[in-house]
Amino acid sequence: MPRVSVIIPAYNAALFIGEAIESILAQSFQDFEIIVVDDGSTDGTAEVVKKFPQVRFIEQPHSGIAVSRNAGILAARGELIAWIDADDRWTKDKLEKQVDWLDQHPETGMLLTRYRNFTDLPEEALSKEQKELLGIEVVRLMVTAVIRKELFDRLGLFDASLAYSEDSEWIRRVDLRCIGAIAKLGEILYERRIHTSNITLTHKDISSHQAKALYTRALLNLRKQEKGK
Amino acid sequence: MYRLNEEKVFYDIAEGQAVVINFITGVYYGFSSLGSEVLDRLVKGCSAASVLKMLQSCEGCPEDMEKRMAEYIKGLLDAEILVEAQGEGAADSGALPETALEDGFDLILDEHAEVKDILMADPVHDVDVDMGWPIMKEEA
DSSP: OEEEEEEEEEEEESHHHHHHHHHHHHHHOOEEEEEEEEESSSSSSHHHHHHOTTTEEEEEEEEOOHHHHHHHHOOOSEEEEEEOOTTOOEEETHHHHHHHHHHHHOOEEEEEEEEEEOSSSSSGGGHHHEEEEETOOOOOOOOGGEEEEEHHHOOOOTTTTSSHHHHHHHHHHHHHHHTEEEEEEEEEEEEOOOOOOOEEEEEEESOOOHHHHHHHHHHHHHHHHHHHO | EEOOOTTTTTEEETTEEEEEEEETTOEEEEHHHHHHHHHHHHHTTTTTHHHHHHTTTTTTTOHHHHHHHHHHHHHHHTTSSSSEESSOBBOOOOOOOOGTTTTEEEEEOOEEEETTTHHHHHHHTOOOOOOOBBBBOOOO
């Protein structure tokens, strides 16, 4: 069994997903599997991914990001789950540093890292929103995390009814039930690409009001999960 | 009729289970299946009388349902989940889904305070920049 399952949810990601996969294959830590969940892409994403025989490829009808993440978790064989968005990249030592830290800190269930934004677009082509996004670092960006799979057993999978913020809602479940389980490395180990169709351009940083609504949904999901046990 | 006390609480319901958080006190509330269903109807503007009538039309409804409803609504008002609103309230037209009686006819409101420090922290701004963990308010 691989120690880490790296999950890449992908929707019309043909342009960048090859680079994302190459950044995983180049890791200094090599005990992992890669799972791409193709969420009904129509742009040739499958053809790009199939050039990498090491990758486990799951296809599904277009169902959204939460369903894609859940399909990846359900297929994962590793004890640790790592994420990368199909348009992003890892630094070469990302997995090594996160796995090493988790091995030394059994109390940590979810280990985030810092990240940097980058773009291939020329400056004159950037919109005001894209320029703003380049300068923002979200404190808890779930896609940078390596997470012990047992946390999903305990807290449940992502809420498939949420079109976005499914990651923010799930992190709040960790807040509410596993205090002290989140840690963050101060090094930049993740590179987030700013391009023309980032989901964060259409769904900007959450407001205090939305954050409270997410806590409410998180409690609801926890109660459902705990009632089911 | 009643309305949700939106100045103080957030409300959500999914698959017949409701949760309310009071972000002023950090207390959250869970409900029995029927309690969730009744609260949802009241939040949506149904009159208490029409909800009671609907319940009394269900097979096996206890004889003291009117008293139970009155106590339940008093609990919701005392907890500041609902506030009284002007108007008659709409007629309750919907039949009770089967799942609403999973816990029987009990109208239960349960209160939880174990995560109030987290819920009272500002979930956007009270975050430790290095650790990404909500900063707890100091004890008074």
